Amino acid sequence: MSNTDKKIEIFNNLFLKIKKQIIDNQSSSKLKFDEREVLLNSFIVSIKTLLIKEMFLKEEKVEIEKKINLNYFFIELDNIFREIFTDGSFRKADLEIIREKSIQQLILQYLESKDSIIIDLAGKDLFSQIYETALNKNEKDQLGLFYTPEIIVNYILNLVNYKTDSEIVNKKILDPSCGSGSFLVKSVNRLLQALKKENLEESEILYKIRNAVFGIDIDPIAVFLSKTNILFQIFPLFITLYKKRTLTQFPPLHVYCFDSLNKKSRNKDTTSFKIINREKEFTSGFDFIVGNPPYIESKKMDIETKKKCIENFPEICKGAFDIYICFIQLGLDLLSVNGKLGFIIPNKFLSANYSKALRKKIIYEFDILHLVDLSSSNIFKNASVYPIIISIKKRKSKSEGIKNNFLISKVEGQITNIEEIKGIPINQSFFKKTVNNFIFSFPNDLDEAELVKRLIMTSPFKLGEFLKISWSVSFHRKGLREQFVFTKNVDGNFRKILGGKKFGGNSEVKRYLIQWDGHWIDYNREKAKRLNNPFPPLSLFNNEKIIICQNSKRIRAVLDKEGFICKDIFFVAKITPKTLNTSLNYEVILSVINSKLMSYLYDRIFSSTHVSGRYLHYLPTYLHSLPFPKLSEIEKKQLHELTKKIMKKEITEKDFIKIDKEIDKIIYNAFGLENHEIEIVEKYVSSYMSLKKLKDIRK
Template sequence: MNLQCIADKMSIFFNQYNYLTHTRGNTLFLLKCIFLKYLVNNHHIDFIQYEKELKKNFTFDCFIDLWQGKAIEKIFWEEEDQDLEPLGNLIWEWICDFVTAAPSFEGENPRIIGDLYEESMMLNHKKNHGVFYTPENLADYMASKALGKCEVDEKYKKIRIFDPACGSGSLLNAVYDRMFEIYGENMCDEEKEILHRLLLEKILVGVDRDSVACLVTRLILVLKGNTYVRPLGIQCGDILTEELIIEKSVDIIIGNPPYVGHKEIDSAYMKKLKNRYPLVYQDKGDLSYCFINRGWELLKQDGILIHITSRYFLEAYYGKPLRNFIKSAFEIEEIVDFNGIRIIPGVGIDPAIIKLIKNEKTEKNCEISIKRFLIKNHKSDTYSHLINSLDERNKLEEKPFESYFVSQNSLSDDLWRLYSPITKAIIEKIEKKTPFTLDNIVHSFQGIITGNDKAFIFDNNDENLNNFEESHLKPWIKNKDVRTFTIAEPQKKILYTNEIDAIESDSVVLKHLGKYREKLEKRRECQNGKLPWYFLQWGRDPSHFERKKIIYPYKATKNRFAIDDKKSYFSADVYGLILKPRLYHKVTEELLVVLLNSRLYNYYFKSFAKKLGDKLYEYYPNTLLKLRIPDLDEESTRLFNRFYDKIIKINLLENELNRLEILNTVDQWLYQYFELTETEIEEIEKEG
């Protein structure tokens, strides 16, 4: 089915007609058109016979009445007054064309209604509310994992399956299909109708805050059968704050909860959630964390929870409370880590699937099945293939993911290291011979936030620089300027005003910043009186910038550490490291930079770093400073210092081959020091 063709027709409606001016009304009108088209195309309604009646009473309930040949007992959808305005001839002509013209919905899975809803009517809403719906084959996979290898018996009649943020019903639709695949294959038509009624009235339960999304879910489920059955389990509300479902009453939870960070959540609602879910939702946690806590409350003992969610909780600093909760409240059966492959179209979130079993026992010594996708240059047109590869029925010769087991007891609350056996062996060898963490050796600090770059940042060739005192101007670098071992020559300067006691004493700075004063005064720290209006928003400690330091970018595809001894200042997308005095005599900046830029430490850091997309990593200090560092003797330290000097000289001469030769020597020294095997070395070098 070409969804785009139908979406284009609906777009023409929006562009040509002003039938309903409010967005919700437009959405409901088009949903009626889609619902009617499905009924007509699948021969449930004779469009020609009932055309006059349909034009006169263009409502969901009218369509269902005509389908059933009688009035339904309870109202399906309460129409608002503005939705009942008479249809003009031009609008009706468009409806007739839309309903009767190709492409036809005959024989299509009713989920097409949800697909169209998402394709053409939900773009802005999805982005604004962190709502992204589940692709068909991903929903099918999750349904198969949720239901597992169910035996064909009578137990299914008492089961309850719940989607806590059901959206347009893709997951419940997949569960419905899976249930029929398991139980309906050998049923007669009458038994299938009984199963259909059972699913809609008792088994399938869904909640969503969006009433229109709930309507779409109801429409999809209604159309799964040949006769109308009211889907009693779908209701509008907030499962996180409302008591809509009885606790410990659900057997299976299958969900794709919204991914919403703390910056996008209303402060009052956030406070309510922090009070309601203190075990998992703290500081800068994600809204999706609350859904796992809530799921545990609703599940029966030994109940199953399967979510597709952001993989960030595996490593994120603010995911620590959630990791602790999952470990103590559940047995973790499976984690599918897409490893930065953003398989949901148009979504800037790195997904993972997690399957949990509610288990209140203290000891959780189970083995977790890990499926971790290999890092390659996957293109979006191959994502469907990647998802399909998870289906155990597909006997692929070469799968695009690693498959192995990890003990639940081995998972730390600090972060979950889902190591393959060979990676585990490498990391154990490194950490066996590294008594320090980087945190023991250095202080970390973030770069400056100006609060208004236009007011404080200048190009080097800007004539205005001549007007300022030299002491107020500092060399300024950004993320892109930090390379492996070297730093690009700064092309900008920052006007560092945090050392000016009284702005009135410097008329030049006052005149310049006066042009931006209104905007500068609106910065939060100025409004609450913590900063004078002319200060940088977060100027940090200038002594950190004025000394020798290691700097590195906050986000990068590989380790990029360099020594700065030119008193450069830098933006917040760059971090700095300063040696702690008590260890300064033994560890040097040169040693650390050579070590951190090595292939081995690039591999080591990426083994537990937070991923951002296919190749990008987050170098957040809370994670980076967990790297363990060897206690090298003085001779080895001098050797690394010489390595550094040679690399820097070669960088200046731009002799890349000689530079690579020295870097290879460093790598070989480290491989030997940590007693790595040839197989382990191949694994490290394969990752680049």
């Protein structure tokens, strides 16, 4: 931890102590209090305390005595920074709070502390971590908040080329969901450095910063903190102007409390409304748009938010969408010609069904500059989010055609070396050919990247041409399962079901083996229909079929000849009419699906489906799009015989491993892999797959 960080930590501790003292004082007097008001009061007192120290100690080394009336300094600061502290959203409640002797004592201790005098806050976001940790879980969920590490903020600004040179002077930058101002702080600091090189007067620098950096957030406390964060960046300018007696008025900062996604707001005269609708002085758009937009899944959205998104972004808000795609669309809409956008977003964007319309728009109408896969990093320690960074440039014309090459890189483990990873170049037109315009990251190793690219581009078939994979039985409401699933075949007409046990997991389906746990289902379609929970046709489960696990570290599939019913943790796959006209059969297709190469390809292409513990989320659309080799008649016969052997329940561990390797060898050969390419696949798969026990090998 740097010396500055230690000093900031001291200040943060002051905030927490003040917050506790306010709560204790109000609780002891048996008064009800609003927790957000307490939070706000604590911020105001803490911030003003630090400003006093910066303003009156940094230059004149004034000794603080306990007789000093602290309110005098607060009033003085209010006169100078009236727009920050009295902009209508916040009361000067701290003038009352400060009379509490216990709080006054805390402040005096802080002001007298030698360690905390003069904090260099250039480029520092003082409040983001406090803001995130101070909000309760419900508020975080509602706002979709995730703290953005400083290294990521700097990296995104670098990606869009917002650097400390003349290129950013007279350019506008916007964060449409600015939070406490992480991106705004760094932007102001970089612009300040660039403007100082222009040899301008302090007042002109102040004016240019004010008219270049814009932020919007729906939370008033976040807006307050963003403004205050910016204030710390330009504080030296104020001290200079104040001493020169040329500071007559504080220019209002362009950080607004507004709903960025409500383009149809009634407040049409506000600056924020003009920003999001590109009206008047904002018709040309923004040169840079950056940020970490909120992530809120459809199922967690309140009705009003969902309705607002659909009304304002009808082209993309379909199905179970996430709110971050609205911010991407808004950002693209607000970009000027040649403007650049840089966001950190969930990796689901690359392959989710709800984002396919937006992916297509980006691929066909914009230039992707860089895609950085952070899904295997530890960036969000306490969040179930697997992030990516994407930077995009607006073309001069939508009809230019896709000529763009961009860089794809992958970061694993620590993110400290993120700037050093160069990435793999890929032509954007490549993703025109993927199903639903899937976008995916490539390995950083050039040989491995070329292998994945070649297998996708040159494979003659897709798995979906030979196998139709379908969803199975779902119970959409609590308590429905108990009305259909039992541990006994009560009337003799029930069917065996896989996945019937409540919270039983998917261990009944191994690779090449079924281990039924004894659950039965009353497959009464009429009853299910009456309960608004329709079952698929029984024909889906009759006769031969392949069963595939929905969540697993590698593809786990088995051939079923008994007619098991399957719950939706398993998919049911049947051969297509096209397959009937070939010499392919279930055993051959199963051997291809269960091979290491197919698991490798799914992991590499659809890494955005990763869930916790490196498990992959397998889905029909993605599985259908996997490459499928052209097999010779000899290879088909060999695979058929080997599959029959490996499916035997009594097979030994030694024999299973031997046959599994023989199958993999045939598949490698069918796809045309060289020895060094086989080594790549084997090394990758073995890195997260145990081969010690038969039960693990089957997983």
